[in-house]
């Protein structure tokens with residue numbers, strides 16, 4: 001017998017949730033129930049679905065609901081999250097509204113699934129940029145204990161939803177046609193085509209953005225390390241799908257490049273991580289570049305490959321030559337899959353495995 005499953009929100013994250021539930025053959029009893037602000041028919045993945053208008057009775061009879069709506073006071077989680085739990089559902093929420101509430105577990109299954117108990121009814125998925133950084137660093141943290149992280153992100157426009165994807169397409173076409181880009185400042189504060197914008201989410205009085213504070217606070221909560229030093233700069237770049245991060249990590253104990261490569265290349269010790277580092281094993285790459293030192297490294301373009309699409313890819317692992325016990329690394333992942341939908345579906349799978357659902 002399967003479960004009665006709903007998905008609230010049918011933007012890019014809702015679309016990936018539907019694809020993943022089908023791809024991974026999550027045991028759904030009957031049809032998935034899709035919900036949004038208004039009723040319509042919509043293609044998600046490769047199938048046409050009926051989308052229901054959300055109302056007070058929407059959650060009746062459902063066992064599990066994935067939330068993928070807008071954040072904020074009038075957003076889906078604030079409006080409907082507690083109502084879904086009252087109706088008897090377990091909620092797995094992609095939004096940020098409850099992530100820092102003490103009784104709301106913030107979960108990456110590879111890292112801290114044990115914070116979920118039989119009484120848990122509402123589980124939060126971390127922010128996309130936090131998920132990939134924590135999956136990459138957790139195996140190293142286990143061995144050498146993190147002291148300080150300095151991270152700069154290169155985040156794709158799909159992280160801001162469907163409207164942002166359309167904005168990059170429109171501006172790029174206009175500029176390539178020799179026209180001036182017509183910007184919609186309610187999406188990005190500057191032109192995004194052929195540009196990088198060091199501004200994601202709202203600015204706070206400190207000068208940091210909310211996205212940067214999410215990386216600090218969520219990472220501390222997931223690792224249960226309230227004093228971990230984290231220094232982020234988050235940047236929107238003109239890439240459609242996939243986020244990249246340049247991470248400098250300092251540890252309490254020795255951690256050398258070779259140790260990190262060994263740990264991150266071992267799927268038992270580093271679940272969800274694929275290490276793509278060192279001299280390129282493909283002789284044609286070396287020949288093409290005429291360089292015997294030609295290295296391999298991951299980029300967001302690699303995320304279309306079947307074996308990488310749900311993984312966190314790491315590479316460019318180097319000793320930091322300026323301080324002791326520190327490394328630089330490059331980290332890439334699909335913000336809509338591992339950064340959102342894959343993580344949420346993996347949580348649900350783990351709940352099933354543990355008899356919690």
Ligand SMILES: NC(=O)c1ccc[n+]([C@@H]2O[C@H](COP(=O)([O-])OP(=O)(O)OC[C@H]3O[C@@H](n4cnc5c(N)ncnc54)[C@H](OP(=O)(O)O)[C@@H]3O)[C@@H](O)[C@H]2O)c1
Pocket residue numbers: 008009010011012013014035036037038054067068069070071074075076077079094095096126127128158159160161162163335336339340
């Ligand atoms: N995009 C990412 O990389 C990413 C990564 C991690 C987490 N997240 C989070 O995941 C969530 C979804 O992201 P997205 O990019 O798919 O967003 P999106 O493109 O803005 O889509 C939001 C969807 O939610 C529905 N919705 C919004 N407010 C609602 C409400 N009050 N009641 C019912 N439905 C509502 C919308 O309905 P209509 O279609 O009817 O307007 C739409 O289908 C957000 O909270 C986001 O912060 C996103």
